[in-house]
Amino acid sequence: MNQSNAPAPGSNEQRAVESYFGELLEHLETLRGRLEGHLPALGEHPESEPLDELVQESIQQLRQRIRLPLSGAGFVAVEDYLADARWHMAWWQGPELARRLLVAMETAGDIYTRREWFSIPITEHRVHIAGPYVDFLCTDDFTLTFTAPVEIAGQVVGVVGFDLLVADFEEPMSRVLAQINPRATVINAHGKVLASASAQLACGARLVRGWEGENLHGHQLSHADGTQQRVDINVLTGLPLALVTPTSGH
Amino acid sequence: MKVMARNPAAHQRQLSSVFAPLNDATRAEQVMERILSGISMGVLTDGDRLPSEAEMAASMGASTMTCRDALSQLRGMGLVATRRGREGGTFLTLPVGGRRQLLREKLATLSRVQLRDLGIHYAAILAAASELAAEGADDEEIDILQRLLDEESTSTQLPGAKVANFLLEVAALSQSAALTREYVRLHSGFGALMSLAHEDAAFDDEGLRRCAELLAALRGADAEAARATVMSYVRAAVAWLVDYHASGSSSSHSLSTKGLP
Numbered sequence: 001m002n003q004s005n006a007p008a009p010g011s012n013e014q015r016a017v018e019s020y021f022g023e024l025l026e027h028l029e030t031l032r033g034r035l036e037g038h039l040p041a042l043g044e045h046p047e048s049e050p051l052d053e054l055v056q057e058s059i060q061q062l063r064q065r066i067r068l069p070l071s072g073a074g075f076v077a078v079e080d081y082l083a084d085a086r087w088h089m090a091w092w093q094g095p096e097l098a099r100r101l102l103v104a105m106e107t108a109g110d111i112y113t114r115r116e117w118f119s120i121p122i123t124e125h126r127v128h129i130a131g132p133y134v135d136f137l138c139t140d141d142f143t144l145t146f147t148a149p150v151e152i153a154g155q156v157v158g159v160v161g162f163d164l165l166v167a168d169f170e171e172p173m174s175r176v177l178a179q180i181n182p183r184a185t186v187i188n189a190h191g192k193v194l195a196s197a198s199a200q201l202a203c204g205a206r207l208v209r210g211w212e213g214e215n216l217h218g219h220q221l222s223h224a225d226g227t228q229q230r231v232d233i234n235v236l237t238g239l240p241l242a243l244v245t246p247t248s249g250h
Numbered sequence: 251m252k253v254m255a256r257n258p259a260a261h262q263r264q265l266s267s268v269f270a271p272l273n274d275a276t277r278a279e280q281v282m283e284r285i286l287s288g289i290s291m292g293v294l295t296d297g298d299r300l301p302s303e304a305e306m307a308a309s310m311g312a313s314t315m316t317c318r319d320a321l322s323q324l325r326g327m328g329l330v331a332t333r334r335g336r337e338g339g340t341f342l343t344l345p346v347g348g349r350r351q352l353l354r355e356k357l358a359t360l361s362r363v364q365l366r367d368l369g370i371h372y373a374a375i376l377a378a379a380s381e382l383a384a385e386g387a388d389d390e391e392i393d394i395l396q397r398l399l400d401e402e403s404t405s406t407q408l409p410g411a412k413v414a415n416f417l418l419e420v421a422a423l424s425q426s427a428a429l430t431r432e433y434v435r436l437h438s439g440f441g442a443l444m445s446l447a448h449e450d451a452a453f454d455d456e457g458l459r460r461c462a463e464l465l466a467a468l469r470g471a472d473a474e475a476a477r478a479t480v481m482s483y484v485r486a487a488v489a490w491l492v493d494y495h496a497s498g499s500s501s502s503h504s505l506s507t508k509g510l511p
């Protein structure tokens with residue numbers, strides 16, 4: 001395994017993928033910015049009702065602007081942020097984001113504090129793309145969740161985010177990748193496939209085992225069918241993702 | 251012109267399923283059955299406040315009238331009560347042992363062969379999900395499972411809750427939404443019956459031991475061991491339930507007039 005510190009070859013291609021995700025993340029930033037702008041007016045510890053109204057308005061704006069169909073969106077508060085609830089999840093689902101997610105919040109806190117989409121933005125103060133995973137709490141489907149921390153006066157008060165179904169995401173993304181290379185693939189921090197130009201490489205498949213999140217040149221992949229392939233792995237700027245392409249000359 | 255060669259038996263079976271009787275449960279009955287299954291799974295417990303009729307209607311995609319009907323039937327069964335005022339709402343009023351009573355009634359409506367068959371279906375889904383989880387789960391996902399298993403059980407938890415939570419997470423790690431949904435569906439049926447077995451501390455310990463074994467198999471990416479562990483666990487649960495069923499521990503008095511979904 002060769003480590004490569006030089007800028008990756010073909011970074012134009014990399015930028016095409018980065019801008020695809022960048023556009024999605026801009027929508028997330030807008031949503032985060034709107035909440036950070038309006039939340040202080042609701043007081044240090046808001047009541048759930050005005051907060052719900054604010055979140056609902058904000059995600060409707062998001063829904064109208066974003067080009068992919070969302071399967072859910074909203075805000076999840078950290079413990080004891082709200083005045084009238086220990087945990088709170090203002091999350092709406094369905095094609096119109098009109099269906100309020102009902103969760104038993106006494107137990108939900110224990111469940112979602114363990115999830116990447118909640119824990120990473122809070123502990124690492126950055127946006128995160130969680131998944132693909134089967135989300136049995138919200139979408140009941142194979143899902144990607146984009147989340148960002150909401151910070152008021154330096155304190156994280158919760159996360160905003162949205163869910164995309166793999167069914168809506170995978171094929172548009174693979175068309176972008178197909179313009180780069182017939183085997184170009186985007187992987188997440190766990191080395192699993194988000195989308196690939198190759199139709200046979202399933203979303204969720206483990207492509208790179210034991211990957212530590214670094215750029216690699218000429219990394220040898222062993223496929224399930226016994227074939228081997230050398231690839232370059234380039235981390236996408238500002239994203240918990242990497243682009244995998246066959247090493248040229250192989 | 252029909253050129254496709256058809257397997258006559260399979261074709262006949264599929265054709266009859268197309269024209270099989272529709273589920274004639276009314277919408278209100280479906281809402282009621284959902285709440286009854288929530289009780290038997292232990293996700294709805296005594297004193298829980300149910301969502302308002304409007305919230306329930308919006309969440310379930312039913313009319314408020316339908317939800318009102320369902321709640322009024324549950325009120326008739328003595329399972330919910332409505333209080334007016336600011337702190338008001340509709341609350342679950344489950345007598346002590348009420349959940350177990352509902353489960354025993356459900357068990358009593360099953361024949362032994364039905365019980366075994368439910369176990370086979372449950373085991374098949376869970377085993378397939380576990381095999382896929384063994385192939386696909388990454389270290390972080392396995393660490394989450396480990397923490398779940400290491401957590402102290404709280405006294406408010408239902409018997410078998412820890413095993414059930416663990417297995418649901420495993421099912422989702424199959425990365426198949428269809429398998430996970432099927433597992434959740436079976437979990438509210440056969441899975442709820444399994445909680446009767448988990449009231450037996452010896453069985454519950456055995457279940458937790460099997461979970462630890464399953465976790466080791468997932469960590470080792472050993473699909474075969476994962477399958478074998480799950481099969482042993484479900485086999486033990488079926489054996490326990492068949493004994494319980496045979497000992498005639500069916501209900502002495504009835505809480506509901508109909509079986510659980």
